Amino acid sequence: MAYKSLLTVVTDPATVTHTFAAAIALARREDAHLDVLCVGVDNSQVGYYYPGSVAVILQDEIERAEQDAATLADLVNTHLINEGLRWSSETAIAYLGAVSDLIAGRARYADLVILPKPYGKNASVYAEAVLEAALFQGQTPVLVVPTAGLPVALGNMTLGQEIVVAWNESSEALVAVRSALPLLCAAKHVTIAIIDPPTRSFERSDPGGALAQLLARHGVHAEVTVLAKTLPRVTDVLNRLIRDKAADLLVMGAYGHSRFREAVLGGATRDMLELAEIPVLMAR
Known part of the structure; x- marks a missing residue:
């Protein structure tokens, strides 16, 4: 057995540097392909808005989530383009309640998922949900990287x-x-x-x-x-x-x-x- 298909999920620019250092090191060591999923999360909660404002608010949230995903994709490209690895990136947006299904669907087809530590001062608000989705729903092993990165x-x-x-x-x-x-x-x-x-x-x-x-x-x-x-x-x-x-x-x-x-x-x-x-x- 070897790790030939690695996946990392990005929801917050602040977690990219240390997580990618681990992902790059492992991909190079295992001669593996690294897939990156850049997720923009739509936080809109329709039930809390007055009917007349829902359409406008929903559209604003979708556009913000799309922009977040595009920004993350640009950051990923900056980190990986000169690393000499086999890699690909994908952007996606998801409603807050559907993030788990999105992550689990991608994680099932990876040998290992590499994610940032879900707790701590700089942790993404979505990190715990992403980790749980990969582990429990995706049934895929996860390498959790601390904020300090690799030893x-x-x-x-x-x-x-x-x-x-x-x-x-x-x-x-x-x-x-x-x-x-x-x-x-x-x-x-x-x-x-x-x-x-x-x-x-x-x-x-x-x-x-x-x-x-x-x-x-x-x-x-x-x-x-x-x-x-x-x-x-x-x-x-x-x-x-x-x-x-x-x-x-x-x-x-x-x-x-x-x-x-x-x-x-x-x-x-x-x-x-x-x-x-x-x-x-x-x-x-």
Whole structure:
């Protein structure tokens, strides 16, 4: 398996620089095609307007969304035209309530979606919806890039040299590991992190052993680290390990719950995305 079709979605000019640095680095490393979707969002809410003004307001919103998408496309072209990559860009506009369907439809035909961190001071107001659509509706793994961009070592950006895998025996975690195999196989070192393993489970006598064996058969040398939950949250323990290992990528399952038939990020997934200082590859 390899990543040959990458997708990134742009809704805010402020997120382009660091997200594109990761997308370009990965596309070059994997010899992949990079697709870029520039989305202008129509925020009009027809139900809140007087009937006489609806048509004018709707037209103004559509024109603004089209201009936003065109501006993003120009910015994308500036970033990619001289990079020597195989890439294409597309503009689209969508009503606020239809953004998820648009993203999911594109994400289904990508091997990996590269997106900015959805939380924080500079996060796009649409970033969380885009991430959830790609993960839950598009069923596509997502590489979430922090605001600081890729880690830097010896003056060069790095991705996946030192990887931590958050392992809890769940199907989501296993899907994430399989989705990350191209990166895991190229890593210098992989740590399988298990926090407070259950006493009654398939792996109770050898936590992480079956996963380490699976990875070893792909040529991945993985070390299993079992940790106690000595901090209030699992994510706090994981982040401490990430700092100790000087890791530059975290692989973990994406967890959520249904709210009005829409999957939303919950618990450890949201906590990790809020706190993560390195890229996180998530899948479900």
